[in-house]
Amino acid sequence: LDILEEYLEELEVDIHTNCPINANDIEHELNERMEPVFLIENENISLNASKIVVSTGGITYPSTGSTGDGYRIASKMNHTITDIKPGLVSFNVDDFLLRSLSGLTLSDVELSFKDKKKKVSVRGDALISHFGLTGPAVIDLSNLLIEKSKFTILDDNLNQKDDDEIENLELFTNKINIDFTPDMTEEDIKEQITKDTPDKGKMSIKNYMKKFLPANFIDYFLMKINISPSKTMANITKKDKNKIAENLKRHPIEIESLETELAKVTIGGIKSKEIDSKTLQSRFVDGLYFAGEVLEVAGPTGGYNLQIAFSTGYLAGQEAANSLK
Numbered sequence: 372l373d374i375l376e377e378y379l380e381e382l383e384v385d386i387h388t389n390c391p392i393n394a395n396d397i398e399h400e401l402n403e404r405m406e407p408v409f410l411i412e413n414e415n416i417s418l419n420a421s422k423i424v425v426s427t428g429g430i431t432y433p434s435t436g437s438t439g440d441g442y443r444i445a446s447k448m449n450h451t452i453t454d455i456k457p458g459l460v461s462f463n464v465d466d467f468l469l470r471s472l473s474g475l476t477l478s479d480v481e482l483s484f485k486d487k488k489k490k491v492s493v494r495g496d497a498l499i500s501h502f503g504l505t506g507p508a509v510i511d512l513s514n515l516l517i518e519k520s521k522f523t524i525l526d527d528n529l530n531q532k533d534d535d536e537i538e539n540l541e542l543f544t545n546k547i548n549i550d551f552t553p554d555m556t557e558e559d560i561k562e563q564i565t566k567d568t569p570d571k572g573k574m575s576i577k578n579y580m581k582k583f584l585p586a587n588f589i590d591y592f593l594m595k596i597n598i599s600p601s602k603t604m605a606n607i608t609k610k611d612k613n614k615i616a617e618n619l620k621r622h623p624i625e626i627e628s629l630e631t632e633l634a635k636v637t638i639g640g641i642k643s644k645e646i647d648s649k650t651l652q653s654r655f656v657d658g659l660y661f662a663g664e665v666l667e668v669a670g671p672t673g674g675y676n677l678q679i680a681f682s683t684g685y686l687a688g689q690e691a692a693n694s695l696k
């Protein structure tokens with residue numbers, strides 16, 4: 372921030388903070404020389420500009436100041452706003468016993484959902500929380516799932532819909548699977564159990580499962596598949612073995628809802644096709660540029676969204692400035 376502020380100071384840029392500008396405050400006209408000009412006026416500010424860059428962010432996580440004004444500004448200038456959805460979210464899961472394991476990390480698992488016959492998956496860490504599931508793999512899977520789901524959280528006036536409507540969003544699917552052993556097949560697991568049984572006949576299945584699962588998750592896992600944790604390896608039946616292997620590879624979880632309040636990014640935005648990708652200038656209005664999350668672009672976790680904001684901000688700023696020379 373200090374570096375950016377130093378640049379602004381050097382370039383003698385006027386900064387107006389706490390000064391929201393909404394769609395009604397902007398008029399686009401031609402001046403007396405027939406050049407396009409934007410008139411910006413409200414109780415806090417009054418200025419004319421030949422170029423503007425709209426970088427007002429998305430609509431999710433409103434405490435950052437982003438409340439969707441950019442969509443309404445773009446729409447006023449005839450741009451299309453694609454379906455707007457919360458992205459990079461956690462999942463609420465209505466399973467008291469799972470949630471009671473809050474704080475437990477499921478390391479290097481594969482999370483997936485079915486899209487017709489195709490498996491859509493993400494590998495990484497998942498975390499059990501007091502509301503359900505979170506962590507990098509969950510958050511990245513949420514984007515893939517939400518992109519496939521057909522809904523928008525905006526009403527016809529491009530304002531956010533009521534909370535209860537957002538709470539009941541219909542997802543492409545509510546069923547996801549956890550694969551606890553992504554490097555082993557179901558057959559590998561069964562063979563491993565068969566191979567280990569003669570030496571470990573007296574060992575409880577609960578103890579043996581430490582080979583595959585975090586210790587604190589085992590009771591929950593065995594309860595879900597109806598196998599007593601005290602059962603010894605010698606007493607494990609073929610049916611038990613099949614159930615264990617199947618559930619290690621495809622442990623089903625039902626998503627109750629999305630934890631939308633903590634959505635880290637907005638999926639959807641100003642339609643990309645209506646913006647020149649080389650300059651980020653509107654194809655409809657000369658002098659109007661867009662940058663950042665307000666655009667129809669969203670990335671996974673790992674800094675991609677900040678990079679999108681930095682790169683598009685740099686490009687739009689350069690292009691707007693160069694076109695004035």
Ligand SMILES: Cc1cc2nc3c(=O)[nH]c(=O)nc-3n(C[C@H](O)[C@H](O)[C@H](O)COP(=O)(O)OP(=O)(O)OC[C@H]3O[C@@H](n4cnc5c(N)ncnc54)[C@H](O)[C@@H]3O)c2cc1C
Nearest residue numbers: 391392427428432436437440635663664674675676677680
């Ligand atoms: C909790 C959280 C964690 C995140 N973690 C990561 C991460 O680890 N990696 C990553 O890549 N991304 C992350 N993101 C996403 C990333 O921060 C955003 O994608 C990025 O900041 C978008 O930049 P932006 O400049 O387009 O919008 P924003 O950063 O949202 O900035 C928009 C600005 O415009 C202002 N504004 C809005 N409306 C108006 C108006 N009408 N008039 C004047 N000003 C207005 C807002 O006050 C705000 O200052 C995270 C987001 C959140 C919320």
